[in-house]
Amino acid sequence: MEKAALIKAKNPYPKKKLSKKQREALEAWGFIGVGFLLFVVFMLYPLIKNFIIAFMNYSINPNKPSTFVGLANFKRAFVSGGILEESQKFYLALKNTFLAVLVTVPFQWFIGIIIAIAIDSLRRFKLFYRFMLYIPVISDWLVVAILFKYLFQPTSGSLVNAFLLKLNLISKPIGWFENAGTANIVIWSLCIWKGIGWVMMMYTAALQDLPKSLYEAAMVDGANKKQLFYKITLPLLSSRTYFIIISLIIGAFNILLQVMLITNGGPLGQTDVLLNYMYNKAFTSFDFGYAAAISLIMGSILITISVLQNKITKKTEIEF
Template sequence: RHRGWIGLAFIAPGMILFLVAIVYPVFGAVQMSFYHWQILAGAVSQWIGLDNYARALADPEFWLSLGNSGLYMLLTVPPQIVLGLLVALLLKAKSPAQPLFRALFYLPVVTSWVVVSLLFKYLFADQGLINFTLHDFLHLMSSDVSWLSDRWTAMLAICALGVWKGIGWSMMIFLAALQGVPESLEEAAMMDGAGRWRRFRTVTLPAIWPSMVFVIVLLVIGGFNVFTSVVVMTGGGPADSTQVVLTYMYDQAFKFLDFGYGSAIAVLLAIIVLILSVVQLRVFRDRSEANA
């Protein structure tokens, strides 16, 4: 019993912080989503039930922002997985320059989102480096492209930033997983005449599969939570065409002070991400069991 109290004393600070900083705001947001929430002193918030959710489901802007979030996720998750794994395989071999290359690839991960978003905003500006390289230097385009003035090219620029910044994180996870693959398995496969691709498919990939699932699930969650790069690079424009769910929620809550509607959007996003995560874990678990 005495040891139990000691253990509780050690976890109490972290648990209190978790309850105050995570649990309480979550329940507060859910509560606000059922109200026409008032923030002015003396104003009374009005209970409106599911009206905010019905409004979101009938709101074309919400569906546009959800579609942009899904597009960002689809265009950024596969490249981060493939390129991160490729870089990890290349850096697996021991060499004197290996720590340097690891640091270089991981540097974008620890760089501020605001800083790199401003950098990419400059790169894709009308007179930026991308247009200079493609138009003036390589002569691959007949004229400059207003990358950030069109929905599709702006989303392409935002996705390019997401991929560039996320490769290093995937690389570190895969590199740690690759170092845990027993060399004896690869040597046995090599002695059986298996080529490099077959060894990767039958030995390496199954061994790092749990790490692969971890990376995929977290990248999908992160893809739907894109925010800073959109705010800095396009501000949701032009004409709100690059709004994602979090920027649209932010505008409703903090620009128009409609906290009830903004909270409803946040809850809907949380439900969507939760469903996707559960489905992914179920599918990957079934695949793991089938391979076993």
């Protein structure tokens, strides 16, 4: 009794055990708190900071204060003027970005869906072909960029030039990186080659969900493969197609490593895209305010495309 009284005297306020619901709530808030903290530190704060910097002549030098300049950074991008004529460089980067979208997206989509349907119709080795075609998607950008630079060397011994010379399509080796047109072709080829596998896998998963009874009924009615593709497959895949296309468009707008590793914007900045141009302004010229303004412009374009895609997708959803 004396011992129990002594223990009680030492601990006048014994700890209360948490109930099961309280422990579960505490654990849940722990996970949510960590996720929310990471979101604030690595996403929300940089977004807000970027928005503020876009309206400033921002300096990372503590001895040189940053100043508010309003819409001056946006004016530099859209309005011609000044010594450096930044608007011309911006419009060139914007044009190259839109060209990349217009060229790479249709090719990736069309080749990807055709390959997915072709492999789905096979009886054997489906997994092998899917694996082989998906290898480019998971390949390291540095490795494939070096590979493409080697394939498109300006000599007659390079694989691409040798192939074109053998077919008599050209009379002399092409200097692929000497002008903007051919250099862009190399960049677009890399984007298409690396993206086809992703489109193929997306459609492969979607094709598994299509009802086979519709195809059987159509074949009984005498439909051929072409009619099955255009009348049944494409309409049933319409909602997934819009998702794939908008993902490809966003990916094409985010071209950066392809340009940096293949041409680095050359010759003379003629192959710059928005991300590459923005990166150089921020980390080469240290013009962070102007780079932040370009990022907001690019973000506005992508948000507009996403909103339009969302409205179109809702109207084209097909249930089966």
